Amino acid sequence: MNKIKKSLVLQTSFLFFISFLVIILLWIFFYFQQKYQHQEYDISRYFNTASSLQPLLYKDQQINNEDLKVFAMKISNVKYSSYYDVILKKGDKNKGFIVISYKSKRLIYIYNKQKDIMIEDISTHKSMVIIHLVFILLLITQGLLYIKLQKSLSPLTSLHKKLKKLKIGDLSPLKIDSHYEEIKQMIKSYNDSISKIEYMLELREMFNKIFMHEMKMPLAKGMFYLKQEPSNDTHAKLNNILHGLNKELDDFFQIETLISNQNKIIKETHNIKDLLILAKKRAHIEENHVVLKNIEDKTIEGDKEFLVLCFKNLLDNAIKYSFDNKVIVDGNHGVTFENKADELPVDISQDIKKWKIDKNKRHKSSTGYGFGLFIIKNIISIHNMKLIYTYDNNKKIVRLQIK
Template sequence: MKHHAVLITVLVALIVSLVSVSAIFWEFYKLNHEQYINHIFTKYTVITQIYREHQQRQSSEVMLEANLAVYDIEMIKDEKQKRTILTKSKILKREGFKSFNTSLMISEKGMYTKNTVTNLRATMLEYKKAIYFHIETPNGDILIRDNDLKPYSYINILYTYATVFLIISLSFVLVLQKLRPLIRLRKKIALYGKGNMNVSFKTSSEDEIGSVANELDKARRKINNILESRTLFLRNLMHELKTPIAKGTIATQMLESPKQRERFTSIFKRLETLVNEFAMIEEVTSLNDKKDFSEYRLVDIIDGAIDMAMVERESVSVDVPADVKIQANYRLYTTAIKNMIDNAMKYSTDAHITIRINEEGELCFESKGECLKHPLQYYIEPFTKENPSKNSYGLGLYLVDSILKAHGQVLAHEYENGVNRFIFA
């Protein structure tokens, strides 16, 4: 979901827009239809007046038809047709009302006015695309067909709705088309992040996404050049340093003074260790993916680290179940554990370290000693010292932290009852 947030947002916007437009047009259609029905329904008053006059004067049906024909209204006289229409037609509107009629009357007492109230009901019907009016009175009823009026047509509204619907849909299709380069760019960036340094972001497009892609390609080339220069520099530096270190180590053995020989041997050994650590750091920082990772038993990695540290087995207590396995780069992870052993041998008060798995399933390194005087972050920096009178921490913890980050872990520290506890969390 998160990888397609923009696409999903666009689709949701499209759906909301289309639903909103559809709802608006539906409400407009209902309102317009109702107004149309109400407008043409008013014609029943003319029909009612003609029919009432016909009843009052008791004129002939010929006269009634003639009066209705003036308004292009046709009376349905066939009873069978009339029943069919009344049965099968659709009622558009029906309304009951009272008709008031005033007439002048003469009696023995003289002239007077007589008011007559008649209950009427008018029904507007639709049958086979024609409009009919059914007028009912206490004295009878009449069904007429209005040839002027046509049923409500929704074609214009449907045409307008379809046009708006199509325009919105096409607009969103164009937006999605513009987003396609962004999706391709995201995939290329992912490939670059996985270590494919030759992937190209360059594009011929001149829009905003194209500009971003071309700038990314420029940045990619610069980063590649910097990485190549750094790698070449480190490799040449380490190669050039190893030769004089080897020569210096050989020359040291020719010194007659044991004190001087021991001092220079320590110096060259330290230089060789630093060169190897630099090489390891270069390897860690160049680790782009986990293709070199495999599953190993943790006890096997710890055994390899003890051998690499060249310490007595009695100096290391291992309390790790044999069935615990991890995905790791064997050489790098072994180096990280070896550095933790070296660190304990150097700074613990009894030159002993315990390696175990805690309750959270994390690898712990415990050794007796004084509590760290600074936060752990201080010691992760290269070449920091706990005490100027002692040797530098060098690149040991910095290298451990870098290796753990490459494995998706972090280095943590806690102090309890005179014991320093470093944790691979």
């Protein structure tokens, strides 16, 4: 009973079982009640038939089936015998009637001193058939409703099982087809949640690997300088490393904020050229590596820090992976970054869920992840802008389409 109370599916099955039981009990009750009424009706009919036919038998009149039709009787050729099963007997040896059972037939032997007659009861109790038919239809209807309801509730059972498996790390989606909006919404919400969990776990793995990679290199350099003789030069190098680490931690904090979506962007109008200059400084890009075209007096609306971070990654990736260490930034029709390089490992124009790049595919990322691409794509997304990527004849073009 505790399981029934706590389970919607079991509770529904139990309630249907109770309803089945009630229908069957009502069926039995009405059957016996109707059977009793039929017996009383038949006995009354037999008395009425016998009393109506006795005067005709005294007068020795001919009795035919037409006369008996009104009593739902007909003349029988069976001869009376005391060996038959007697159901009802009324009268004495001089006058009366006997109701007997013979080969599943009900016969009425009516007699007096003058004459006797054997007639057969041919009445049919249609009300009994109706009772059986009604309750059979009720049970069939209940059965169909139960099957339909169980089919409708089956997604809940599947979802319950999937949630149990989720505890042990099963992140597979729920594959159930349903025509009901509520069930479809539950399935969609579950699958969206699973997708979000997978996305966050993958980002966490990617973020940890990037963080470890970026921290290990300067720390290794610092350990190397500590082993050398103290001097102004080693002191300056250690100072640069520590400032660099501090700057990296600030960048990682900003990226972590971007991942967790906890930061509400502040939309302001900024000059694109000013943002590009800041981005070049943060990426330590030399002036001759960036060619600006049609960029004067062009503006963009959004969060300054995020836009600078986006432009920094776009410039850094474009120059780092280009064949000639150059990138052309064009301000017409948005902001376009063009360079000569290999094709990107992922099409950043699409809605990307999996940021983990195939490790079997050769590319220049030291960690095997498109972390810079992830930063660019997400900053564009939270600003409700569109990113268009094309590649043709070793020419890679990434266009930030401003709405």
